[in-house]
Amino acid sequence: MSRSATASSQPLPGAYVFRIYIAGGQPNSVRALANLYTLCRQHFPESHRIEVIDILKEPMRALAEAILVTPTVVKVSPAPEQQMIGNLNDENEVLRALGLPRTKTS
Amino acid sequence: MIVKKRARIVEKISTGIEGFDDITGGGLPRGRTTLIMGGPGCGKTVLVLQALVNAATRHGVPGIFVSFEENAELVEENAESFGWDMVELQKKLLYFLNAQLTPDAVKVGEFDLTALLAGLEAKATEMGAKLVVFDALDVLLSLLDDWAAERRELYRIQAWLKRTGLTGILTTKTEEDKSPTAPRYGFMPFMADAVVVLRQRVIDRVAVREMRLVKYRGSPHVLNEVPFVIGEDGVEVGASNGIHPEPQPFKMRVSTGIDRLDGMLEGGIYRGTNVLITGSAGTGKSMLSGLFLEAACRRGERALFVSFDENSRDIVRDLSSVGVRLAPHLKSGLLHIEAVRTEAASSEEHLIRIKRLIREHKPACIAVDPFSALVKVGGELAARNVAERLIYLCRNERITAFLTSLIEGTDVTLETTPLHISTLADSWLQLSYSLHGGERNRALTIIKSRGSKHSNQMRELIFSDSGITLTDPYTAGGEVLMGTLRIEKENAVRTLAERKRHEVDHKRREVELILAARDLRLAGTQRDLLDCSEELDTLARAEMTITSEGTQRQDAVVRKRDNELVKEQANGAKPAGGKPRKRSKAAGKQP
Numbered sequence: 001m002s003r004s005a006t007a008s009s010q011p012l013p014g015a016y017v018f019r020i021y022i023a024g025g026q027p028n029s030v031r032a033l034a035n036l037y038t039l040c041r042q043h044f045p046e047s048h049r050i051e052v053i054d055i056l057k058e059p060m061r062a063l064a065e066a067i068l069v070t071p072t073v074v075k076v077s078p079a080p081e082q083q084m085i086g087n088l089n090d091e092n093e094v095l096r097a098l099g100l101p102r103t104k105t106s
Numbered sequence: 107m108i109v110k111k112r113a114r115i116v117e118k119i120s121t122g123i124e125g126f127d128d129i130t131g132g133g134l135p136r137g138r139t140t141l142i143m144g145g146p147g148c149g150k151t152v153l154v155l156q157a158l159v160n161a162a163t164r165h166g167v168p169g170i171f172v173s174f175e176e177n178a179e180l181v182e183e184n185a186e187s188f189g190w191d192m193v194e195l196q197k198k199l200l201y202f203l204n205a206q207l208t209p210d211a212v213k214v215g216e217f218d219l220t221a222l223l224a225g226l227e228a229k230a231t232e233m234g235a236k237l238v239v240f241d242a243l244d245v246l247l248s249l250l251d252d253w254a255a256e257r258r259e260l261y262r263i264q265a266w267l268k269r270t271g272l273t274g275i276l277t278t279k280t281e282e283d284k285s286p287t288a289p290r291y292g293f294m295p296f297m298a299d300a301v302v303v304l305r306q307r308v309i310d311r312v313a314v315r316e317m318r319l320v321k322y323r324g325s326p327h328v329l330n331e332v333p334f335v336i337g338e339d340g341v342e343v344g345a346s347n348g349i350h351p352e353p354q355p356f357k358m359r360v361s362t363g364i365d366r367l368d369g370m371l372e373g374g375i376y377r378g379t380n381v382l383i384t385g386s387a388g389t390g391k392s393m394l395s396g397l398f399l400e401a402a403c404r405r406g407e408r409a410l411f412v413s414f415d416e417n418s419r420d421i422v423r424d425l426s427s428v429g430v431r432l433a434p435h436l437k438s439g440l441l442h443i444e445a446v447r448t449e450a451a452s453s454e455e456h457l458i459r460i461k462r463l464i465r466e467h468k469p470a471c472i473a474v475d476p477f478s479a480l481v482k483v484g485g486e487l488a489a490r491n492v493a494e495r496l497i498y499l500c501r502n503e504r505i506t507a508f509l510t511s512l513i514e515g516t517d518v519t520l521e522t523t524p525l526h527i528s529t530l531a532d533s534w535l536q537l538s539y540s541l542h543g544g545e546r547n548r549a550l551t552i553i554k555s556r557g558s559k560h561s562n563q564m565r566e567l568i569f570s571d572s573g574i575t576l577t578d579p580y581t582a583g584g585e586v587l588m589g590t591l592r593i594e595k596e597n598a599v600r601t602l603a604e605r606k607r608h609e610v611d612h613k614r615r616e617v618e619l620i621l622a623a624r625d626l627r628l629a630g631t632q633r634d635l636l637d638c639s640e641e642l643d644t645l646a647r648a649e650m651t652i653t654s655e656g657t658q659r660q661d662a663v664v665r666k667r668d669n670e671l672v673k674e675q676a677n678g679a680k681p682a683g684g685k686p687r688k689r690s691k692a693a694g695k696q697p
Contacts, residue, residue, distance in 0.1 A: 023220035032215070055221045060232075062225030068205055068246070070221040073214075083208050085249075086215030097212040 015047035016040065017077045023070040024056040028087040032071035035088035043100055051076075116299075116324040119167070119237065119273055122160030123153070125343025129319055129328040135299045138323070139267055139274040143295070144304030149315060149336050150277040151181065152188070153304070154239045156340040157275065159190045161237055162199035168235045170201045170226060175242035178202040188340045201229060207249065219246070219259050223266045230272060237273045243294075244278040257293055264297050299323040305331075314452045314488065317343065333454040333488050338462070344454050344491060360471070360506050362394075363401035366576040370552060370561035375533055377470075378504035379556065380497055382477075384511045385537030390548055390567055390574075391510035392416075394535070395473035396425040396432060397574055398508050402471035403435035410469035411443040412460055414479035418443040429573035442467045453480040453492040460496060469505060477509035497530050532556045537567065540588050547588035550576060566592060 020036055022029035033052065040048040055062045055070055062068075075082040075098060088094050095102055118132040127133050134140045134157065142150045154171075161167040173181050182192045182202060196202065205222065226238060240246075240263070247256045267274040278294060280303075295301045301321040307314050318331040333344040359374035362381070368374040375381055381398075383391045392413075399409040411432075413421055421443060422432045435441035444463055446456060457480075464472070474496070480489040493509075500507040509531070533555040540549045548567040552560045565576040566588040577592060 021221055023218070023224065026218070026220060028216050028218060029220075035215075055224045059224040059228035062221040063203060063229055066204065066208075067225070068207060068222040069217040069219055069249075071217060072221065083211040084214045085207065085211050086213050086217045089215035090213075093212055093214045097214065 015049060015077070016044045016075065017049045017051070019051040019053065019074045019076055021053045021055055021062070021065075021067045021070055021072045021074075024054060026070070029071045031087040031089065032073065035091075035094075036073060039088070039091075039094065116322075118325070119161060120165070121157040122164050123156055123341050123343060125332070125334065126153075126157075126341070129317075129332055129343060130300070130322060131325050131327055134273060134275065135323070135325065136273050137268075137271050138299035139264060139276065139297065140300040140302065141294055141298035142275065142277040142302045142304065143280050144277075145280055145306060148304035148306050149334070149341060150279075150304055151176065151184070151241055152336055153302075153341050154241060154275045154277055155181065155185055155190075156188070158200065158237055158239055159185065159195065162195055163190075166199070167237060168199045168201075168233045169237035169239065170203065170230060170233075170235050171239045171241065172203045172205045172222075172226065173241045174205050174245040177206070178204040181241070188338070190340075198233070201233060201235070203229075205246070213249070216255070219262055223262065227266070227270055230270060235272065237275070238267075240274065240276045242279065243276045247278075253293075260293060260297055295321060300325075304334075309452075312449065312452050314454070333452070333491065335452070335454045335458050337455070337458040342458055344457070344488075344495065361401050361405075363397035363399075364394075364574060364576060366565070367550070370563075370565070370576070371533070371555055372558040372560065375506065375555070376557060377506050378501065379532035380500055380507040380509055380530075381533040381535060382509050382511060382531035383535045383537060384513050386513045386539070389537035389539060390569060391512070391537060392421070392475050393425065393428055393430065393569060393574055394537070395475045395508045395510055396421065396430045399441060399471055399473055400425075400430050400432060400435065402506075403432075403438075403440045407440070407470040408468055409435070409441045410463055410467050410472045411441065412463070412472070412474045413443060413445050414448050414474075414476060415446075416475075417445045421445075427571070428569045429571060442469070448479045453489040456480060457492045457496055461499065464499070464503065464505065471506045471508075472500065473508040473510070475508075475510045476512045478511040494530060540564070540566075542588060542591060545589040545591075547592075549588060 018036060018040070020033060022033060036050060040050065053061055055067065069085050071085075071087055073084045073088065075084075082097055084094060084097055092102070116138065117136040118130070118134060119136045120127055120133040121130075142154060144150050158169040158171055161169055171178070171181065182196075185192050192200070203226070229235070230238065243263075247259065250256050250259060263274070263276075276294070276298065298321070300319070300323065303318050303320050305316045305318070307316065315334050315336070316331045317334050319327045319329065335342055335344070358377045359368075359372075360377045361368050361374045362371070383394055385391050395411065399411055402409045411421065418436075422436065425432055432441060432443070436443065442463070444459075446459065451459070460474070477493065477496075480492055497507070497509075499505075531554075534553040536551045536553050538549050538551070539546045548569070549564050550567045551564045552562070554560075568575050568577055577588075
């Protein structure tokens, strides 16, 4: 199951594409999803796409894509691919992993 | 009637690992969690892998192996080295999951293992898996921030296993030196139903592996620390608990290779039993072992010689000096000599090696020389355990065994064995030196021999170019004579016999002479007798002639006379012959 979060279904060139693996409505998964939406809205409001995979619904994908923990967020593009594990509460780590400047608000 | 309900004993999954199923009373708890703990290089991965492979190959039970630390390919390679066909197994029965996080993954907050468990559950359902192994769980747990999180995830795994009904095996590393203070070491055993601790120690510079079943909920189990090894075929646990099946003893006798010894033992030792030979250095233990095996080979039986710290060539050479020829049997393949370096391995590993040799060579007779070498490595307790199991193995396989045991020192009265296996041995031959009259002579005594009457006398053991034999017993003043004393005694006996024979000879010749003389005399007498009777005949004839001449002359005169008168005259002349007279010519030769 995946859904696009951008207005247009076509990702723009240079757009940020994320894949997030969640486990149904588990608290960490819900939090991760919320954090990811916030991040995308803040940093790339016009050019991002989020693919959400619910492991509880597609469990075989966890093995096929070597996903051990939920939530796991994968930055698919721009290259290189970057894997982040956890609920994205640690914003500084998230920004550092993505190579983004610190937000003024934090 | 009130029947006391027996507590339900946990159902078990056999691991097929020799010894392990013995200490666990049948295997791992089915549908429960088993934890294997141990320092690095203890053999945790091999143990669980083997359990998984055995379940798959022997019982067709599918299983999943999740590797958190080692790359799954490495694990597979490792498994292949034990001869397990991973390619074939992975087609249907085994699933390997590489569960390492990508090294550049960044931790950005709390997470849990739901993804992995959900994936595994789907896979398990798909392939019908009953067993799941989490190898190096500690690596996974170390990703978590705090011990509360670790605990939470462990609970998650436990709950998941319970819900899915899978039998779980978890392995985790413990630090050798550090006491297990990390909370996970305390908590993990608590949550598991069975806990096995593996340990690797170095005793006398020899590495020894040991395992202990610390806990097994709902099942009786062996609590002792037991040795184990990782051999060519995987893990083997040296358990010697429980009752070993005693095969029916053979009624057939086997020669020891020394006729006289067989005689002392009522015709040899029983096939399938073992003979313990004790003695100090140089008393001839190896020689006896060699002789026994040579005899076996000559009967066409397969034989195995396990020699500690002496190489095959030396053994053949040494034995040929006393007329024991092993070389032809080595060439024909009936005999196999395995030279083992004592210090190269622990006693447990030696046993594994001997076991494999027995499996491969299939000997009917075996000699282990010296058996006591096992004590030199890995501690006495372990060695005794190994010794016991080797004896049981031989008994079960109906292999006739000669086991030698070195006794240090020259105290001939010392009759203890370093391995305390004398009670296990079926027969016990004691070789010793008898010190007497400034000599050191080899002697053999049968201390025991189960199921047969045996000579209780000490005999001298003689090694010579022409072979090995036991002498006849000579006793004097309550002591068995040996060496020079025996030779003197033998000589004395021989001289006496010689003298007796001479005397008899002499007497016989004398009597023969007398006999001859008498014969001669007898012949003379007979001749005389004959002569006399012949003379008598001649005389009679002469008389007859004279008488008839007279008669004829008178005829003319008397013819005209009365017939009756003539008759009277003829009758009266006839009895005039008389008796023959005796002559005494040869009477002077009386003895």
